[in-house]
Amino acid sequence: TQLLEQSPQFLSIQEGENLTVYCNSSSVFSSLQWYRQEPGEGPVLLVTVVTGGEVKKLKRLTFQFGDARKDSSLHITAAQTGDTGLYLCAGDSYYGQNFVFGPGTRLSVLP
Amino acid sequence: NAGVMQNPRHLVRRRGQEARLRCSPMKGHSHVYWYRQLPEEGLKFMVYLQKENIIDESGMPKERFSAEFPKEGPSILRIQQVVRGDSAAYFCASSPLRDKGNEQFFGPGTRLTVL
Numbered sequence: 001t002q003l004l005e006q007s008p009q010f011l012s013i014q015e016g017e018n019l020t021v022y023c024n025s026s027s028v029f030s031s032l033q034w035y036r037q038e039p040g041e042g043p044v045l046l047v048t049v050v051t052g053g054e055v056k057k058l059k060r061l062t063f064q065f066g067d068a069r070k071d072s073s074l075h076i077t078a079a080q081t082g083d084t085g086l087y088l089c090a091g092d093s094y095y096g097q098n099f100v101f102g103p104g105t106r107l108s109v110l111p
Numbered sequence: 112n113a114g115v116m117q118n119p120r121h122l123v124r125r126r127g128q129e130a131r132l133r134c135s136p137m138k139g140h141s142h143v144y145w146y147r148q149l150p151e152e153g154l155k156f157m158v159y160l161q162k163e164n165i166i167d168e169s170g171m172p173k174e175r176f177s178a179e180f181p182k183e184g185p186s187i188l189r190i191q192q193v194v195r196g197d198s199a200a201y202f203c204a205s206s207p208l209r210d211k212g213n214e215q216f217f218g219p220g221t222r223l224t225v226l
């Protein structure tokens with residue numbers, strides 16, 4: 001059974017601060033996606049990382065895929081209130097047919 | 112480009128009734144996934160379908176739940192004889208290909224409430 005763990009579960013910070021959230025597994029994934037979900041809406045894809053060690057930047061967001069393809073991190077610089085939401089990582093297995101989602105990190109950015 | 116569409120957005124059923132949830136994938140997408148989300152929790156995989164085929168239903172309860180994706184028309188998730196524990200948000204996602212870097216695009220969800 002492939003599991004993805006995310007930490008921290010909850011995070012509350014002030015606007016302007018930096019933060020990092022983590023996604024970890026004991027399994028290897030062929031790719032890993034990060035999504036953001038706002039209340040009452042479906043998840044929205046932020047990024048896909050495919051290559052071990054890969055780093056992708058999306059404005060103030062930096063995503064990294066671990067060298068062994070078992071973990072990933074999302075770093076947000078100078079957080080804004082609009083960054084508030086549930087951040088989900090999801091892994092695409094080499095072996096299974098389905099996507100595995102982590103439980104999410106609930107981020108709250110306070111003004 | 113229309114995104115993934117789901118209807119209804121909200122569905123209220125009494126215990127014992129049937130719930131039918133519909134999902135129209137993005138144009139050109141032939142892969143559909145259904146997920147369930149309980150309040151304050153992540154997404155739980157239910158079933159993965161291609162046109163006219165169920166590829167993986169390992170996350171779907173064996174009883175009362177079924178899914179289809181016909182050649183024509185939307186994908187349907189059907190829950191028979193609903194119970195209060197079925198109350199949740201059900202999300203559908205679609206993707207164009209099943210390959211490395213597979214990306215799924217989600218619909219807005221159907222919120223099922225069982226009274």
